[in-house]
Amino acid sequence: MFRRLHDAAMIAIEFEGRILQVAPHETVAAALLADGAEHTRTTPVTGAPRAPYCMMGVCFDCLMEIDGIPNRQACMTRVQDGMKVRRQDGIRRLER
Amino acid sequence: MNSADVIVVGGGMFGSAIAYGLRRRGLETLILDGHDDVLRAARGNFGLVWVQSKGMGMQRYTDWSRESARLYAGFAEDLNDSAGISISHQNKGGMQMLLGDAELETRQREIDRMRQQAGPDGYDCDIIDRAAVQDMLPDIRVGNDVVGASFCPDDGHVNPLRLLRALHRGFLRLGGQYRSCCEVVNISHEYHRFTAETSGGNFTAPKIVLAAGHGISTLAPMVGLRVPIRPQRGQVLITERIEARLNLPITDVRQTDEGGFQFGTTEEDIGFNDGTTLIDTSRIARRAVQFFPQLASVRLVRNWGCVRVLTPDKCAIYDESESHPGAFVATSHSGVTLAAANAYRAAEWIADGVTPPDFGTFSARRFDVPAAA
Numbered sequence: 001m002f003r004r005l006h007d008a009a010m011i012a013i014e015f016e017g018r019i020l021q022v023a024p025h026e027t028v029a030a031a032l033l034a035d036g037a038e039h040t041r042t043t044p045v046t047g048a049p050r051a052p053y054c055m056m057g058v059c060f061d062c063l064m065e066i067d068g069i070p071n072r073q074a075c076m077t078r079v080q081d082g083m084k085v086r087r088q089d090g091i092r093r094l095e096r
Numbered sequence: 097m098n099s100a101d102v103i104v105v106g107g108g109m110f111g112s113a114i115a116y117g118l119r120r121r122g123l124e125t126l127i128l129d130g131h132d133d134v135l136r137a138a139r140g141n142f143g144l145v146w147v148q149s150k151g152m153g154m155q156r157y158t159d160w161s162r163e164s165a166r167l168y169a170g171f172a173e174d175l176n177d178s179a180g181i182s183i184s185h186q187n188k189g190g191m192q193m194l195l196g197d198a199e200l201e202t203r204q205r206e207i208d209r210m211r212q213q214a215g216p217d218g219y220d221c222d223i224i225d226r227a228a229v230q231d232m233l234p235d236i237r238v239g240n241d242v243v244g245a246s247f248c249p250d251d252g253h254v255n256p257l258r259l260l261r262a263l264h265r266g267f268l269r270l271g272g273q274y275r276s277c278c279e280v281v282n283i284s285h286e287y288h289r290f291t292a293e294t295s296g297g298n299f300t301a302p303k304i305v306l307a308a309g310h311g312i313s314t315l316a317p318m319v320g321l322r323v324p325i326r327p328q329r330g331q332v333l334i335t336e337r338i339e340a341r342l343n344l345p346i347t348d349v350r351q352t353d354e355g356g357f358q359f360g361t362t363e364e365d366i367g368f369n370d371g372t373t374l375i376d377t378s379r380i381a382r383r384a385v386q387f388f389p390q391l392a393s394v395r396l397v398r399n400w401g402c403v404r405v406l407t408p409d410k411c412a413i414y415d416e417s418e419s420h421p422g423a424f425v426a427t428s429h430s431g432v433t434l435a436a437a438n439a440y441r442a443a444e445w446i447a448d449g450v451t452p453p454d455f456g457t458f459s460a461r462r463f464d465v466p467a468a469a
Binding site for chain 1: 337393395
């Protein structure tokens with residue numbers, strides 16, 4: 001659905017265990033949309049699938065676990081080589 | 097509709113609750129509300145329905161707060177029926193957490209004074225030790241600095257944003273009239289009718305209720321009332337959503353029904369400034385982490401400042417004008433706690449003249465102390 005406007009030297013991130021080639025200036029949300037990710041989190045209450053929406057830090061629909069930290073805004077986080085990204089699955093648990 | 101049985105000036109927590117109650121009693125009720133950019137304490141508060149800290153020096157205010165807390169379960173059901181909105185009311189008690197022996201001693205002295213003041217009515221609040229605190233909060237680890245807490249079974253909390261929305265929607269569904277962008281600039285009184293001149297037209301009614309928060313300061317003298325209120329800022333923080341872990345509200349930490357932890361607050365005398373400061377934000381967060389160390393890894397998503405409406409003794413003001421009968425004022429910083437009492441008891445007082453016992457205690461005349469000779 002989305003395609004990159006410009007060619008760039010790519011870096012690698014990991015999304016749910018899969019290696020993606022992404023452009024270094026992109027946010028995690030943009031990179032995943034360009035890759036065609038269908039959903040990036042499920043909601044805390046009903047478990048409904050959600051994807052990045054506002055792309056400007058307001059709607060909190062792009063929450064993901066990034067490098068082990070849950071509930072990060074993927075649209076506000078720039079990709080880094082070797083970054084590990086997972087879907088935010090429902091509400092965050094608190095460590096015992 | 098440019099005329100009504102009663103005009104309520106202010107669509108915040110006080111105004112909406114009273115207007116809802118007046119409409120429930122069958123009065124043609126009109127809320128005149130200001131613009132979106134006026135200070136709105138009702139949209140920035142903490143959501144506690146709180147009794148244990150209310151009314152030092154004025155037992156009537158303790159009783160009024162407790163009465164409201166005890167009316168709340170029915171009130172929540174009533175709002176569910178009339179507005180179709182759940183306000184997530186919970187009333188399993190609440191705690192004020194105590195860090196260190198100094199806080200414990202201060203709180204014990206306060207409780208002793210409240211108990212003395214309450215006399216035979218009693219003051220249902222006790223110090224519990226650290227182990228008892230942990231027993232009552234089984235799903236979260238209590239920090240080592242916590243020496244105990246004061247626990248009051250009447251305390252509770254609601255979702256305050258949904259409360260405000262439920263009051264508005266319930267009011268409208270019952271046939272109430274609401275006008276926004278109608279800031280009242282003048283009130284005149286002729287032939288037993290009040291005329292409110294606003295930026296959105298003129299409206300008349302035989303009764304008028306001033307519940308406009310800080311807007312009351314300029315309006316009250318127009319109907320012969322003196323209402324000495326001042327602004328006080330409170331800063332509040334909210335975290336990302338977390339699985340349900342905190343089953344009771346604490347004075348300065350509660351977990352909302354939607355999962356976020358809310359931390360508060362400050363008491364700052366810096367005028368009509370609703371900003372935030374980093375130093376207070378970090379102090380508030382640090383205290384919350386001292387209560388519950390597991391919160392250290394939880395991330396804040398928002399903080400905000402809100403300007404309370406504070407009376408000189410922190411207790412509510414309810415008054416009817418002597419020179420302008422039919423003009424009422426009602427205000428307090430405890431709009432959430434008092435919403436149930438406002439919707440039932442205060443509305444009955446305004447609609448039908450049924451004055452609750454010793455209600456004169458709430459008159460602002462209590463501040464008119466003659467100057468010493």
